[in-house]
Amino acid sequence: MNALPRPSTIFLAAITTLVAVLLYSPLFVPIVSSFFTISHGDVDWSSPTLSTYRALAENHDILAALRTTLIVGLCTVVLSVVSGTLLALYYHGRRSGRSILQFIIFLPFLMPPIISGLALLIFFREIGLERSLLTVVIGHTVFVLAIVYRTVLMRLQSMSRTLVEASYDLGATGWQTFWRIILPNLSSAMVGGAILAFALSFDETMITILVTGTQSTLPVRLWAMMRLGFSPDINALVALILMFTVLLCVLAARFLIPRQMATERS
Amino acid sequence: MNQNTDLLTLRSVSKSYGKVPVLHDIDLSIRDGEFLTVLGPSGSGKTTVLRLIGGLEPLTAGEIRLDGQDISRMPINKRPFNTVFQDYALFPHMTVSGNVGYGLSVRHVQRREIARRVAEALELVQLGRFADRFPAQLSGGQRQRVALARALICQPRLILLDEPLAALDLELRRQMQEFLKSIQREIKTTFLFVTHDQEEAIGMADRICVMQAGHIRQLGTPHELYYKPNCEFVARFFGENNLVAGKLGPVQGEQRPIETALGRLVCSISDQPHLKAAPDGANAFAAFRPEALHLADATEGDNRFSGTIADLAFAGSSTVATIAAGSDTAAQRLRLRIPSRIDGSALKAGETVSLSFAPHEGHLVLA
Numbered sequence: 001m002n003a004l005p006r007p008s009t010i011f012l013a014a015i016t017t018l019v020a021v022l023l024y025s026p027l028f029v030p031i032v033s034s035f036f037t038i039s040h041g042d043v044d045w046s047s048p049t050l051s052t053y054r055a056l057a058e059n060h061d062i063l064a065a066l067r068t069t070l071i072v073g074l075c076t077v078v079l080s081v082v083s084g085t086l087l088a089l090y091y092h093g094r095r096s097g098r099s100i101l102q103f104i105i106f107l108p109f110l111m112p113p114i115i116s117g118l119a120l121l122i123f124f125r126e127i128g129l130e131r132s133l134l135t136v137v138i139g140h141t142v143f144v145l146a147i148v149y150r151t152v153l154m155r156l157q158s159m160s161r162t163l164v165e166a167s168y169d170l171g172a173t174g175w176q177t178f179w180r181i182i183l184p185n186l187s188s189a190m191v192g193g194a195i196l197a198f199a200l201s202f203d204e205t206m207i208t209i210l211v212t213g214t215q216s217t218l219p220v221r222l223w224a225m226m227r228l229g230f231s232p233d234i235n236a237l238v239a240l241i242l243m244f245t246v247l248l249c250v251l252a253a254r255f256l257i258p259r260q261m262a263t264e265r266s
Numbered sequence: 267m268n269q270n271t272d273l274l275t276l277r278s279v280s281k282s283y284g285k286v287p288v289l290h291d292i293d294l295s296i297r298d299g300e301f302l303t304v305l306g307p308s309g310s311g312k313t314t315v316l317r318l319i320g321g322l323e324p325l326t327a328g329e330i331r332l333d334g335q336d337i338s339r340m341p342i343n344k345r346p347f348n349t350v351f352q353d354y355a356l357f358p359h360m361t362v363s364g365n366v367g368y369g370l371s372v373r374h375v376q377r378r379e380i381a382r383r384v385a386e387a388l389e390l391v392q393l394g395r396f397a398d399r400f401p402a403q404l405s406g407g408q409r410q411r412v413a414l415a416r417a418l419i420c421q422p423r424l425i426l427l428d429e430p431l432a433a434l435d436l437e438l439r440r441q442m443q444e445f446l447k448s449i450q451r452e453i454k455t456t457f458l459f460v461t462h463d464q465e466e467a468i469g470m471a472d473r474i475c476v477m478q479a480g481h482i483r484q485l486g487t488p489h490e491l492y493y494k495p496n497c498e499f500v501a502r503f504f505g506e507n508n509l510v511a512g513k514l515g516p517v518q519g520e521q522r523p524i525e526t527a528l529g530r531l532v533c534s535i536s537d538q539p540h541l542k543a544a545p546d547g548a549n550a551f552a553a554f555r556p557e558a559l560h561l562a563d564a565t566e567g568d569n570r571f572s573g574t575i576a577d578l579a580f581a582g583s584s585t586v587a588t589i590a591a592g593s594d595t596a597a598q599r600l601r602l603r604i605p606s607r608i609d610g611s612a613l614k615a616g617e618t619v620s621l622s623f624a625p626h627e628g629h630l631v632l633a
Contacts, residue, residue: 160353160355162351162352162353162355163355163357165322165342165349165351165355166349166351166355166356166357167357167368167372168322168342168343169320169321169322169342169343169347169348169349170343170348170368170369170372170416170417170420171343171344171369171372171373171420172343172368172372173343173372176372180368180372181357184359185358185359
């Protein structure tokens with residue numbers, strides 16, 4: 001970049017700043033306004049307050065939806081991490097069938113969510129499974145499986161094959177090799193995959209709307225509220241979720257970018 | 267530890283990957299307590315030999331015997347051998363002592379016993395201070411020593427080393443060669459060392475097994491391989507032999523002449539019955555070392571010929587001259603190594619010189 005002449009550098013910087021401001025400033029509007037009251041459609045900048053947060057704590061509808069979202073998210077994480085890791089382990093090093101499996105795993109992730117959602121809906125109806133949180137969890141797991149599978153598989157592929165050979169060579173059984181060598185080397189990829197899976201499940205809307213029963217998750221709830229207009233406590237909710245998401249992203253990056261310990265350089 | 271008893275025997279061992287054969291009918295005996303080096307260019311099958319012995323790959327045919335017992339089908343984790351891998355294969359999530367103690371801990375040895383033996387092994391490889399480091403915090407040479415300590419802590423009958431010095435720079439490689447050799451003497455364990463570097467092989471091995479294209483070409487002491495190669499490949503692979511093609515003449519006691527483009531060359535055939543048995547007129551090579559060639563004063567007689575100095579290369583203590591000899595139709599390039607002199611070499615490029623070598627310094631190789 002240093003090689004560019006000065007005017008073009010300035011031009012590039014200006015464009016970058018403009019894009020960043022245009023794209024990301026809307027994110028900060030709800031955060032800022034969550035600390036002020038709104039009267040007659042205008043933000044009252046004169047008196048900072050935490051009243052929106054207090055209102056949020058009393059909004060049982062929203063809190064129930066949040067709890068549902070968290071339950072679905074955690075179940076999805078457990079299911080997708082276990083099955084994604086098992087699939088990655090099973091297909092690692094196996095040529096035959098792997099590309100087909102990958103295609104199938106990636107399909108729900110790449111297809112428009114409305115198609116995935118409809119397909120699942122029809123499937124659940126055909127096998128006579130009542131729509132409930134269970135169907136939501138299944139839907140989310142199908143959706144995020146690709147991410148976990150891919151993350152774990154990439155770590156497996158970057159792991160030197162001789163590590164496993166060395167373990168056997170030193171007298172370990174297959175079981176010992178799995179628990180003491182393979183799993184510890186995968187764990188950070190699994191945690192990273194879990195965080196991504198949780199984040200995806202957290203805001204998944206389309207599939208959820210189609211396959212959920214009576215309970216709604218947070219995004220679905222917000223979606224429904226749009227028709228009536230938002231109450232100010234939504235600003236507080238958005239601010240909280242935003243902070244939580246940033247935290248998750250930082251954590252995911254930490255686990256997914258290999259630390260020096262995880263990569264042996266020669 | 268008796269160097270005359272065989273520890274491990276490979277009998278008619280073959281290996282193919284799919285339809286591609288990599289080892290053809292290998293027979294090899296490893297003696298108890300020796301330092302055996304398997305030497306060969308890449309693709310010669312040397313690493314496959316090591317992987318078959320270690321149990322990392324199944325045999326296609328033949329058998330491997332340990333103390334006379336067939337272990338061909340013994341699983342890798344039951345074999346009393348340990349391997350030092352080319353990339354060391356240290357477990358990145360374990361400390362040095364965790365790595366070294368792994369072989370004991372998977373066998374459920376008591377914690378206190380493990381700690382004692384790990385300390386001992388680290389002491390042996392001079393890494394006592396680094397017990398709590400992670401592999402990523404060590405230098406190449408240190409990792410190499412951790413891998414060695416990890417392999418020898420289980421007191422294996424045989425330690426397999428797969429080009430363990432390949433990733434180190436020259437100076438460190440020399441140090442590690444001496445170090446490995448001294449450790450081997452100290453713990454009196456059999457070492458099977460795979461390398462493509464003939465200098466490394468000569469420096470460390472009790473015996474060397476030269477492999478090429480999935481065959482064992484020669485097995486012997488470094489001295490035997492250096493001075494009495496049994497085939498053209500070994501003669502060319504080991505150092506910078508001069509090879510001159512010709513046809514064998516009648517046996518004269520412990521010597522035999524060969525008719526070449528450089529005239530009649532007489533070479534020693536002592537202790538080599540296959541050279542005595544070869545028929546007259548058989549195609550062969552006269553092989554002699556650059557340091558065996560001397561400047562001569564006459565051009566007549568056996569083992570004497572003249573040549574033109576094409577090039578001179580100063581190599582420190584010695585100077586290597588490339589010499590064009592023989593007729594124009596059968597030109598032959600030879601190397602001559604003479605001690606360097608402080609006032610510059612006595613030789614000049616373009617000069618024509620007479621050369622000779624003593625019959626006992628020449629050697630025959632069947633083509």
